[in-house]
Amino acid sequence: MKSFKLLLISADHLPYAAAFRESLAEIGPDSLIIASDLTVEFKKALAEEGLDAVIYPYDLETEIKDTLENARHQQPDLLLIALIDPSADQIVPDPTFSDGVIFADQIGRLDFSLRSASASRRAVATASGLAARLQEAEQIVHNIFYQHPLPKWIYDFGTLKFLEVNNAAIEHYGYSREEFLGMTINEIRPVEDVLQLHADLRRVKDEPNIRRGQWRHRKKSGEIIFVETTAYFVPGHGEEARMVVVRDVTDAVRVAKEKEFASKNLAALINNTNDLIWSVDAELKLISCNSAFARFFENLNGHLPVNGDTVLTPSLGENIAKVFRSNYSRALSGETFSVITRLGKPVFRWVEMSFYPMYDKMNIIGTACFSRDISAQKKAEQGLHRLERKLAQEKVQAQKKVTLAILEGQERERNHIGRELHDNINQILASAKLRLSAIGESEVTIAQQLKDPMQLIDSAVREIRALTRGYVAPLKGYSLKDMIQYLLDTVHATTSIKASFKYDLKTDILSYDLKLNLYRIVQEALNNVLKYAEAKNIQIEVHKYYKFISIVITDDGKGFDTSAKRAGIGLSNMTNRVELFNGELSVESQPGQGCKVYIVIPEAADSSQDAGSISK
Secondary structure, three states: OOOOOEEEEEOOOOHHHHHHHHHHHHHOOOOEEEEOOOHHHHHHHHOOOOOOEEEEEHHHHHHHHHHHHHHHHHOOOOEEEEEEOOOOOOOOOOOOOOOEEEEOOOHHHHHHHHHHHHHHHHHHHHHHHHHHHHHHHHHHHHHHHHHOOOOEEEEEOOOOEEEEEOHHHHHHHOOOHHHHHOOEHHHHOOHHHHHHHHHHHHOHHHOOOOEEEEEEEEOOOOOEEEEEEEEEEOOOOOOOEEEEEEEEOHHHHHHHHHHHHHHHHHHHHHHOOOOEEEEEEOOOEEEEEOHHHHHHHHHHHOOOOOOOOEOOOHHHOHHHHHHHHHHHHHHHOOOOEEEEEEEOOOOOEEEEEEEEEEEEOOEEEEEEEEEEEOHHHHHHHHHHHHHHHHHHHHHHHHHHHHHHHHHHHHHHHHHHHHHHHHHHHHHHHHHHHHHHHOOOOOOOOHHHHHHHHHHHHHHHHHHHHHHHHOOOOOOOOOOHHHHHHHHHHHHHHHOOOEEEEEEOOOOOOOOHHHHHHHHHHHHHHHHHHHHHHOOOEEEEEEEEEOOEEEEEEEEOOOOOOOOOOOOOOHHHHHHHHHHHOOOEEEEEEOOOOOEEEEEEEEOOOOOOHHHHHHOO
16 A cells, blocks of 8 residues: 555444554555544644545444544644444535545545545545635636626526626616616617617527627617617527627717718718819829719710819810910929919800819829819909990099089179179269369368269278178188078078078088088078078078088979979089998979978098088
8 A cells, every 4th residue: 555644543442443454554554643532632633744544443433523524724734534333323424525435344445535536636636626726717707797897697598688787888888787787778779770780689599699780779868879789698698698888989970970971961061062073193094073064064975974084185276285285294293373264166155163182191193173163253254344334434424514614603693793794893982083083173072072982982892791701611610510600691681581590510520622512502492492492481500410411402492293304503513522432312393382492411521622612
């Protein structure tokens, strides 16, 4: 027998143990044998290092079991062999405690029993290690499932109920673990998507076990998210359990939809314009084009363009092809530019074209081209130029008429002044001269002789003042209000017409030219009333509206037909003066219903150089 360091526990009241002890002493002289009643020695022997096995009477197992278990705990490789009394009708002990058994009369099988026990012990240790590793692996799997950063769950394929959910799912969806485990996978989907889910589940058993797809899920908050899922059956939870791994792709889907929308929107913008948009490569082959270019190409060539077609087709004609070839060459050399040109036969249109080089990294691979038909714009510009020339000519003619009318008016005024001087003042002065020349020829005193000439001279002065009063403007220091009041005072002093005046300009900040021009306009209007209206009342109103000066002159005279042609130039002079300061003049009148003259001029209006000379 191989040498073992054995501890035999014996007892005097167990004859089979004593007999086995004697036999063991013969075949195993190295064995350590002690009696069971030596308790202290027994425990000391168990604690000895290098002990291989303990053989103990099965009758003592209950009594010494705790001690033996403690010894095995201290020495995991220690073998425990139960000794059986062959004469007794004993049941073979449960191997869950001892590693083997031996009958007391079969000491010859001791070596076999020891080896069998050793093998059994190794098997138990191996199984225990495997169980520990299995438990460790299960813990790792458990940790991987629950601590995985992506939401995961396991559900019953038959009932669709959640069986397990990990922490990421709880955090991401907002449900507690208890809420999840009381729900089905239907309840995390929008109602309108449930039928699609069931249709997919019906295909699970006919298609590969691992299935991937994109779905919409609903969080507890009601938020709808887009997810990609991977699902497969898992062992350990029954044949109908499936694990699902979820990846939230809401942001990616949103970005993709935004890109798709932008792409469709861009395509709509490109294809819903009449402008031609196309691109060509370095060999002048078509890369892409919009609908307008496709229609243009089809009209010229009889068929729709295909990517790779040459764009310089014979149907363009050599002249137009030459223009485009030059433009393509400039763009392919790296130049960005726009040109406006008129294309002849067979196009016959004005176009504005733009060319932009296209790059792949640092290399020019083609050019993007844009062409807009501006024929209507050109036609409108030409019409506008013709109209401008016509208006310029009409303006010159109108200015000539105004100038002529002013000259005629000035000439009439000169004639009037001349007649007054000749017919009245000249006669008075001539009489005064005659009287003065006769002084000294009479016996009347000189003082008495000077009396009549002095009266004649005073009369001449009064006539001159009356004559010049209407032609000399008030001094610059006067306000517009004072200047107009001066005119009304004259009307009141020389006629029976009643005049009223309303003036609400808070400050008089008008330029002298504008103020004088307004004065002349009002003066002309009053002269017209005095000459033609036969009015009894005149009202003048001067107001400011925003940045405009408004003057309204009203009389209750006989009125006139505004559509009838008039021979006088008074109203024309007024209109010209108003227009010179960018203002507007309008007249309301009917026969027998008086007249209203409306004048509106910008407060900051300035006249041209000609206006200054006319207003003097």
